[in-house]
Amino acid sequence: MDKYLIISDIDGTLAYDHQHVSAKTVAVLQQLLDAGHEFYAATGRMYNLAKVIADQVDDRAEIIASNGAVYDFNGDRVHHLMGEHALTLTEQAAAAQNLPAVYFTDDTVYYTKTPSQSVIDTMMSFASAAANIAVKQVHTLENLLGHVGEITNGIIFSPHDPESLARTMMTLAASNAMHLSASDATNIELIPKHVDKSTAIAELQAKTGIPASRTIVFGDGLNDLGMLKAAGISVAMGNAVPDVAKAARFQTLSNTEDGIAHFLENYFK
Incomplete structure (x- = not known):
């Protein structure tokens, strides 16, 4: 099986109201985790705020927090500091x-x-x-x-x-x-400096051996533009700002319409 790296922004993307992930999205992501793929919630939030959302998906869900300054890998947590x-x-x-x-x-x-x-x-x-x-x-x-x-x-x-x-x-x-x-x-x-969500993704791609061609990224806001470029499969939510919609290769439904689940179900069917 070719393993995929699946990465989603949280607010306006994975979460439908800043606090919760829909049951349908959770079910689809858990199926993909069961199949051996990797899932990361990527956000500008601090780590502990991101963890509350990631834990709703599954305890196997990993985190890219602080806009790429912090991320999980193999049980460790990588930090980049402002200075x-x-x-x-x-x-x-x-x-x-x-x-x-x-x-x-x-x-x-x-x-x-x-x-x-x-x-x-x-x-x-x-x-x-x-x-x-x-x-x-x-x-x-x-x-x-x-x-x-x-x-x-x-x-x-x-x-x-x-x-x-x-x-x-x-x-x-x-x-x-x-x-x-x-x-x-x-x-x-x-x-x-020299850090954002895309640099965290590039480091994860290098560490996992999963190429950009098997990296799926979902986003909606301007701080997602960099990570969309790091993925071979970039997906804008239906509620994305115009610049994000233009930059992404694909579009899906909004975060209140289970846009992530909709895209992944169709992609992996």
Whole structure:
């Protein structure tokens, strides 16, 4: 049997409401795991938030978290860190525009400037009581840098001030100190330099020996564009943004219509 590497974004793709995976999608993925294929949930979420969703699929489901900065392989967990320089530049750029930046380890959220209630509400929409995460304010850059050895990625939210967000993006892009992405127009996702979901997939392809031609990737958002290019079989959800729909080789139904299950049932029949 030719083994496939099946990878799905979580929000807007695998999960139909940020919290749950449909019974039909779970059943199809479990059948493919039983057949010997590998499945990864790939997301910008921190590891413990991703695990809550992956565990709904199966305890054999693996995780690519923090936009590729963290991933599972053979019982181990690989980490790429943002580093002191990137953290310092991010704090300075966000502070200059009075925007909150939030940083992640596998199980802890750190911040210096208290986010607005709308930002907190956005973050909590992804949270789960089962996720086992801590949220800590560290107040100063110096205190934040005390956690430099564990922070893998971050995000800057600005749901109501796109101009400030754009200026922050320009400043950080000019620094060339990190990889920048976005899940939508209200945020900047901060990832270690030369890292994204696609680099994690490339590392997994090399380690497993599964080529791009047998890699299936599902996505819907802008931060999925890189990993779609890493797959020979790239699939945009029916609810995908236009750039993702254009980049993918195939399209399926939306995340609320069991789009993953629909495609996989037809592909492997």
